[in-house]
Amino acid sequence: MAELFEHEQVLGMMRTGRDQWFYCGEVSDDLINSLVSAVDAKPELQAVSRPARRRLLSALVECLQNMRNNTPTVPNESVPNSIVLISKISDYEYGLRCGNIMLTADVPELDERIKKINSADQEQIKEMYMKQMSVVLGDGNRKSAGLGLLEIARSAAGKIEYRFIDMDGGFTFFCVEVNVQLN
């Protein structure tokens, strides 16, 4: 985890030729739809059970949508605002590594939210999801308010690994890593 998104590591993984997808740039609706379709069309994923395939796609979709919704415009165009790496870890496990620039002012709230999710078991996460969904419906609130993270936690095999990297100008690079079991 300490090496998460180290430049050389990412390039090294790209050179291995293993099953993986790498994207660096802005996450748009079209990119999300294309990436999900590409992963879903993979023949070996067609062979796994429907719930397992859905867990992988759910985690991927929610990660990407979180990135799309929470990445501000950054003045320095030389810095990619989003990175996505999807890699096959074994026949029964895929890893998702995503990173995006966010406002440093929003870091404490996100940090607290993930810590709360990581301290909960699956049943508690389900309760949190139901409660939050009810609140969103009742308020007519169209913002996700952490529902995406909860869905990622429900799909992932373990805790949400994450890290904040300080940048200049009130921006922070947020990295998140989850593994999804396919069995």
Added chain:
Amino acid sequence: MDTLFIPATKTTPQVDFNSATNVFELKGRSIPADAMMFYQPLERWCESYAANSTQTSIAVDVKLDHLNTGSVRTLLSALSKLLKARDRGVKVQINWYYDVEDEDMMDKGEEISLILDHPFKYIAVRSEDY
């Protein structure tokens, strides 16, 4: 009221809300990047239908094999608007189809049912059947 029909895409389901038969069907996968944009016409249609329908009963057939969080949120909103028809004496039956080997999707239906406080009928089928 006009029938609402939206063909399926790789990330959005087929919508066939037939006002002639009073059977409203959602079928396929619902993982759009912008769920609000996709479901907005559906929400408006449900709101209008609930306010104007003269039927005594309607059936909603949900045959989805995958919903992302945005879809759950907007589907909840659309169904809650449709359920307002109950205030006018309309019986609303929601049939939740799921693959016989995919109980996770049945669980998802139970979650939505609980939040809406409206019982669903759960129907297990083989995936090739829907």
